[in-house]
Amino acid sequence: MDSTFLEILGLIAGAITSMGYLPQLYKGYKTKKLIDISYYMPGVLAIGMTLWLLYGIFLKAFAVIVANAFGISFSIVLIIMKKIYS
Amino acid sequence: MDSTFLEILGLIAGAITSMGYLPQLYKGYKTKKLIDISYYMPGVLAIGMTLWLLYGIFLKAFAVIVANAFGISFSIVLIIMKKIYS
Numbered sequence: 001m002d003s004t005f006l007e008i009l010g011l012i013a014g015a016i017t018s019m020g021y022l023p024q025l026y027k028g029y030k031t032k033k034l035i036d037i038s039y040y041m042p043g044v045l046a047i048g049m050t051l052w053l054l055y056g057i058f059l060k061a062f063a064v065i066v067a068n069a070f071g072i073s074f075s076i077v078l079i080i081m082k083k084i085y086s
Numbered sequence: 087m088d089s090t091f092l093e094i095l096g097l098i099a100g101a102i103t104s105m106g107y108l109p110q111l112y113k114g115y116k117t118k119k120l121i122d123i124s125y126y127m128p129g130v131l132a133i134g135m136t137l138w139l140l141y142g143i144f145l146k147a148f149a150v151i152v153a154n155a156f157g158i159s160f161s162i163v164l165i166i167m168k169k170i171y172s
Contacts, residue, residue: 023130048104052099
């Protein structure tokens with residue numbers, strides 16, 4: 001398997017999963033309501049993505065590193081937003 | 087870097103991120119309310135995780151494959167639950 005193709009696939013996959021939180025953050029920002037969101041979801045995901053980040057660093061997999069760095073940041077933003085709006 | 091250590095790290099990371107949705111599914115099931123959840127979040131994440139799954143298959147990274155297979159399944163369950171409860 002061509003490693004450039006793989007790196008591009010990983011980057012696209014990472015970009016899309018990183019953006020997954022954005023519509024949720026936008027919806028929360030518009031409605032100012034995140035009652036139905038469980039704190040544990042972004043909490044557990046942030047812990048897991050921190051381990052993925054380490055995995056990416058050890059594997060030197062740039063796509064994995066970037067995707068999880070964004071994912072962790074957005075998880076923290078979601079937790080803070082829920083805290084503010086509740 | 088020891089590849090066994092890496093594989094274990096990936097499996098733990100995958101297990102934790104796979105479980106990230108579970109508290110959200112549980113909360114949704116208990117309250118029967120998922121109004122504040124954006125359909126786009128699990129939707130976009132499922133698309134991104136499908137690409138991660140392909141990435142994992144090409145890389146033969148077992149942890150990546152398993153984590154994303156669970157993630158995709160839970161995303162679909164969350165979308166169906168929101169549909170049912172709305």
